[in-house]
Amino acid sequence: MRYAMAIDTKKCVGCSDCVVACQTENNVPIGFCRDWIVEVTDGTYPQLEMEIRSERCNHCDNSPCVRCCPTGASHYGDGGIVLVTPNKCIGCGACIVSCPYDARYSHPDGYVDKCTFCIHRVEKGLSPACVAACPTKCMYFGDLDDPKSEVSLVLKKRKSKTLIPEAGTKPQVYYLI
Amino acid sequence: MASRREFIRVSTLGAGGISLGIPAFTSLAKTFSQEDSPVFKSMRRTPTYCEVCFWKCAGWIYKKDNGDVWKIIGNDDDLHSNGRFCPRGTGGVGMYNDEDRLKTPMIRTEVDGKQTFREASWDEALGFIATKLEAIAKEHGPECIALFSHGSGGKYFGNLLKAYGSNNITAPSYAQCRGPREVGFIATFGEGVESPERTDIRDTRCLVLIGSHIGENMHNGQVQEMSDAIDKGATIITVDPRYSTAASKSKFWLPIKPATDLALLLAWIHVIIEEGYYDKEYVEKYTFGFEYLKDHVKNMTPEWAYGITTLEPQLIRETARAMGSASPAVIVHPGRHVTWYGDDTQRLRAVAILNALLGSWGRRGGFYRPEKVSMPAYPHPEYPKISRTWRDAFPGKYELADLALASGICDATIPVAERDCSFKAWIVNGTNLIETLPNQDNTLQAINNLDLLVAIDTMPMEITGWADVILPECTYLERYDLIRTSPHREPQIALRMPAVSPKYDSKPGYWIARELAKKMGLADHFPHENLEDLLDWQLKKMGSSLEEMQRIGVKTMAREYDDLYFAPGEEIEFYTNTGKIELYSTELEAKGFDPMPVYTPHEEPPDGYYRLIYGRAPMHTFSRTSNNPNLTDLMEENAVWINPKVAREWGLENDQYIHLINQDGKKTQFPIKVRVTERIRWDSVYMVHGFGHDQKKLKRCYGKGASDTNLISKVHIDPIMGGTGMRGNFVSFITEVEVES
Structure with a gap:
């Protein structure tokens, strides 16, 4: 099993609903977030192009954050999801620095926090909160090892990319372009 | 004659200021029905429809084990949302949690020559309003009372006004927004x-x-x-x-x-x-x-x-x-x-x-051809006959307006010799007229001619700072409202019920209107003591019940009439x-207008000025959400979008704070951040509406960003229906900005 997400940049309008849905679902304190919006504009008026992306932890196959964690708090869970065990975390912040995507933050309660792909929901057969809430239905989540999963099918059909592939982290969040 | 109102930004006298010797909760608290039937208390999720914007998506409010509000998500059966809320609906929890909410009724008073608010009980505040309205109705006629509303409360206060003898009920969503579209179509x-x-x-x-x-x-x-x-x-x-x-x-x-x-x-x-x-x-x-x-x-x-x-x-x-x-x-x-x-x-x-x-x-x-259901009308006494309406202030004008003009009522509040009635009282529910109506000087002039201004809101918006009486409404998470029945592909009904008890001493709009009606001798027009009874009566007549709707939230009814589309040859x-x-x-x-549209050129910005264009951001609804903790976290201020060519000419850089000044010398009250971007034409600037709040009680958003309404002093009125054209204002830049420490 290999959980992954695909996000359609052609449909995302950057409304940030994914951000609030994650914050309320996961009780993320106000002022912090596990996912966020990036907007990139190219060109000069009126020859313009714009890409809008909802970004989060890429749940990399080769995660620098897991490698550098001195206590084993950062680890791989079922389906390759990168997780943090709060009571093992000493809040040293090495993982925050190691992540090329800046996907982690220090929770005020003294541990490092990040996207979990809403594993607590996935275990119940639900999709992650951001995927379930998105008004544009631009996010797909599922098991890459299952060729019939929605995420496998959409990645087969559409062109996609990952972020900062040169970092060699093998990210598992794909962007449909 | 009304004494000149001062805008009250901060000070409120608590019980320590002018001691009334009575606690804020008094005799009226007992009549509050939710205390007697807290059905929601045992429910893990309660149905609602959203009040953060006018789309009114239906969803579910989920609670934590301790009874606190956890999250709001869409109802899968709802055609407005298809089970997916937008950021504002998802962030609706912030409307409830906002600690800057209005907490208790307040009455304007003067202490040592300075105007301020003092806390009042509901009984006193509603009694004060009833007495004032009676005096106004006696002297000028009840038609001189107007209601401005944007939201669910409009129905209750509208019922009250009609029962009293005024049909001057308006919402800025018409003449300041979609009116010309309706008239054109x-x-x-x-x-x-x-x-x-x-x-x-x-x-x-x-x-x-x-x-x-x-x-x-x-x-x-x-x-x-x-x-x-x-x-x-x-x-x-x-x-x-x-x-x-x-x-x-x-x-x-x-x-x-x-x-x-x-x-x-x-x-x-x-x-x-x-x-x-x-x-x-x-x-x-x-x-x-x-x-x-x-x-x-x-x-x-x-x-x-x-x-x-x-x-x-x-x-x-x-x-x-x-x-x-x-x-x-x-x-x-x-x-x-x-x-x-x-x-x-x-x-x-x-x-x-x-x-x-x-x-x-x-x-x-x-x-498509939409369809909606009508809720059964409950029996109540006939409304008194109305002899004058807002239209009498504009003889021969705006005849094609099919709804009342908020801007028209505002204008008709400023007395002129030839008019026998100017408006003397405004009841304002859930709309921040200071930011909503163009030409703020005009709005303030109108307000200063009022004998009574009542603001009913959940938040201390600017309009409350000009009010004589402020009534704290509870948020939509804490109340019942009338059933949502909007036109759609299939007719649907949706229920809003409380998930939690009202915080502070805030009350549902229905309760406020009914208690005020009782004091005005109009109780017969509110025959149901609480909304649950009314809703259950209506729903049962339609083959549902309050109990069923509490369980399902949204119910789809069969289409009664024709098909969704025209049939071939129909x-x-x-x-x-x-x-x-x-x-x-x-x-x-x-009516004397062009039967087919004719292009006429509009004024263009003078040298060194740029057309002011304003719009929306996905995470905010006008100024209604500016202080919402969840949504402010996503966007806490607006920026002025400036084309790089223009920025170069003016030496402007990204993130620099500047002031904007318009063709009439109107300046933004607070500085605004520059966003140099290719995404805007060189002859225009753009900003998101709803920022630059001048009310210190709104702690999160006070002074953040700038208000476009500050700059919309020139208004081009649509002669056909009275809409207020607001995109004919031009702004220039003031780069020297004093930074507030």
């Missing part, structure tokens, strides 16, 4: 577009957006359907001087020179007629005045429009052909906030005409004078 099709819009975006093959920034205006169902249309490969055409989010999703972006949209629309009509792209059968069967129209636009070529709009003729032709090829599954979107230049009804007429030519009205992928009588779709409007002609 009624003049053409005999019917308005309504809300939610009857656009069949999910099945369209071509969607044309003119200044409508779906995706930034987060009208949920439309955003969802635009995404579906993208998935299905629909052609999107966006006309906007700004590279909007929608423009970035479009096959064609037309970076039009602002204020010239009507020329483009007429040129499109020209091409569609001249090149034979119109739906001939439909036009022949259903429309009136085609030959007049053909003659009218014969010289309005793309080349003619090029000189006006700066859009290449080839681009105008190509986009007209794209629409024609998709016909009838094409939508030239009517937009929503359309009060721009004062000839807006005529511009929307051109939009309606274009849709008629393309045969999209009543067709799949165009505009005979249809439209509600117009000719019974046809009027390409040539006999109604407008009879």
